[in-house]
Amino acid sequence: MKFKPYKLLLAISVPGLLLALVAAGLIFSSGEKVTTQKLAPDFSLDLLDGGKFQLSAYKGTPVTINFFASWCHPCRQEIPSLVAVRSEYKPKGVHFLAIAIDDTAKDVNALIAKLGFTFPAGLDTTGKIKDDYGVYGLPTTFFIDKKGMISYSHAGSATKELLRHELDKLLL
DSSP, X not given: OOOOHHHHHHHHHHHHHHHHHHHHXXXXXXXXXXXXXXXXXXXXXXXXXXXXXXXGGGTTSOEEEEEEOTTOHHHHHHHHHHHHHHHHHGGGTOEEXXXXXXXXXXXXXXXXXXXXXXXXXXXXXXXXXXXXXXXXXXXXXEEEOTTSEEEEEEESOOOHHHHHHHHHHHTO
């Protein structure tokens, strides 16, 4: 009887493939994504226009916080979506805030002027707000519900569709 290596390979690979498919099925069929809501850390932020933002003052209304930087290319690409969606949802009582990290007021103001920012922005000069929210990459957007709980956070550029989807959930 002659040994045929392809039969051995087939005998080993088929059960391995089946095991991998079963494992993938268990991982991806676990149902809805479970998220643990937590209270959004309160903070006070000096705004670039001279005002002040205190998160706790907005309890009872949804708030969207976007962490960005003027030097961040994906942030620059995301800003038009944020501006457009903000104009749609401002009449519905949703507040938006942009927090620049690792940046300068001069560079952020230039970006605001260039891209037509229409919502409050400030600098996290100490990095405390970024650290309290656990932000490690830019852009990152947090959706805070009327109770002051973080309902969802999104690392990376947020599309208009994603923004609308998450904001609609906050308005229910």
